[in-house]
Amino acid sequence: MIHPLAAVRGVPRRTWLRWRFAYLVLLPTLILFTYLRVVPTAWAFVMSLFDWGIVKPAEKFEGLNNYIKLLSDKNFQTAFTNTTIFAVATTVLSVLLAIVLAAFLARVVRGRTGGLLELLYFAPVLVPLVPVTLGWREIFNYNHGVLNAFLGIFGVTRVPWLSDPTMALVAVIILSVWKQVGYNMIILIVGMRAIPRVYEEAASVDGASAWQQFRHITMPLLAPVTLFVIVITTIASYNVFTQVYVLASDVQGAPGRLVRVIVYDLFENGFRFFNMGYASAEAVYLFLIILVLTLIQFRFLRGSTAE
């Protein structure tokens, strides 16, 4: 029989001390992470099983009733549909655009111009979302918005960006892609620059075109970074809230149709209607959705990377 600590016994004392030091250094962060992240998440799950009105103590155990009621809640269904459309569109568009921009800036444009363009594309990431959304609300304005004026040059009739149910969702997607693409681009640029040029040079010698080099060398080697960008963008997209809240918040002026998304719906249930148990169940659903999607992405993309 092999003693469970046999392997450990073989570890030199100096290595042991280094490991212990590493864990000791990590301990405060782990405690903080557990207190701020793990405990509230677990608490949200516990509260989802109760009828909890936030101000008063949770009194009635509901079991899975909150989860069952949510499945037939039309607001939740609408929110789920809108959020999924938003997340898919935002992720696909922002990642594709980021890849194009990254390839352009990492491989084509160099020097100060490249740095300036990187800064320009990254700038939206640095600006707080609320003022940015207020600015975009003016851009989307039906009568005097810049976007409709621009489209008008090409003979496109004015688009009711903020009042039409479909176009309101499109407007949120446009705004969000604009905000996200710079972040994705920077990460992808770093990834591309980490790929040794020697592979492309070798392929070039073998007669591979620039597109063939990008398709068969750059993209496969960039897959782990692309996966990270897709996962991060998907998670951020499913948590969309500020844009829809601000775009529909002006009740005294320009019209703003509310695009109901999951976080807005749970926010409304929890903090407006004081159904915090119900909202917690919604949060758990959101968690599960993101978790499942992330696992699928991992399996799919890691599989293709292995190939």
Added chain:
Amino acid sequence: MHQVKSIKLLATGASLLLALSACQPGTPSPGASSGPPASGPAATTTANACGTDPVTLNVWGGYPEIDAVYKQAGEDFKKTHPNVSFTVFSTDLRGFEQKLTTALPSKTAGEVIVRTTNFLARFIDQGLLDKLPDDIKTAVNTAGAYAPEVIKDNTYKNDLWGMPIFTGGTGIYYNTDDYATAGITNPPASLEDLAANARKLAVKDASGTLTRSGWSLRLSGQGSGVAEKFWILLIQKGKTLIRETPEGSGKWVAEYNGPEGQALFQMYVDILKEGVDTEEIDADAKAFETKQTSQFLRESWVINEIATTAPDLVGHYATISPPVGDILTTESMFVPADAANKDCAWDFIRFMREPEQQQNLTKVSGWLFARQDIDLTQFLVDNPAYEGFLKRPDNFQLYVTPPIAEFDEIETKLATHLVEGYADFANLAGQPDKIKALLDGWATETNDILKANDHFGG
């Protein structure tokens, strides 16, 4: 495996985003009197309630346009209480409510909280707010000091918890120049007048695009405002959103899906189909101030906003009361049970009840002061735009918010449905059966919410 664990942690982090029947007739509006000056017992100021040590009173409210009122009142209060300083915090109403939701239970709220009794009822239930001191209660309950509806709106569990400070009544704003141009000689005297005038007032350009709406209806936006506007118009038809059945039972049933509600919704979609109003044009106060609409309904604060942002409009518009009735909401001043310097806070609240402070509130913010025993003769001479809010027709009916916690949920969900319904105007105009089915479906949801809260009386 290690990466999957990392992603689980990331996903775990992402999951953390947890994140008003008073149908009593009354000619004068709450806060309105053109009679004798203020009389009746005044609330007595507790001697030296603020002591002599430095004291800071934090005043929290949900209407940033009233900040200046509290700040000025604070300066006036300091003349007799030099050791007291003030901070005023306000944000948009919904943000303020959310802040209260966490600040009151965690005992970190300001010493003076300004919000409705209806909203704060759940906090009263948890013992988080003090009762109104007896002297203020006596002053508020004195006959004629406040409209009966104000008292009713402020009563919870047969007691008064906050001191009424201002009210939110509705007026019809109409552009008198547009009325003259359209050949309309009288102000709107009925809902039918409003709709008929709207059709004459709408202006379209050569391409048929609406450039000035005849009536800026409330068609979109988040929260319950859309349903509130529908409710105010429904009152003009003698009905309400939910009615206590039988009266005094504490049990309620949806009423908006009756023939009057259906006719009102029909009016909305007809106006939209005729292109008298549209979602593709600025709306509400902003539209009125920029002359993109000729009439709309709103509270009195718009008068002050017009004076500031569209001074050229002053003298070219007028207000008139809704013909039949209105919603009455009263904002009151409360003191948290665990507040520091409670006596001083109540003393400041007594001060805010004085006629000078009450009138200053309206002059500075545009909101209507809550007392009705204040002489308004000179005020109306100086501020004629307030006539629509301070002169109400005979038998004017005021509806207060049903005193049930789930009413906001009912109103907000109805608002969501109304926005969807208005957007579908092309399919609903001239389709009474479809409209009836639609409203019946919404009413079922309303009644289900009432049932879930044990308040259904159908």
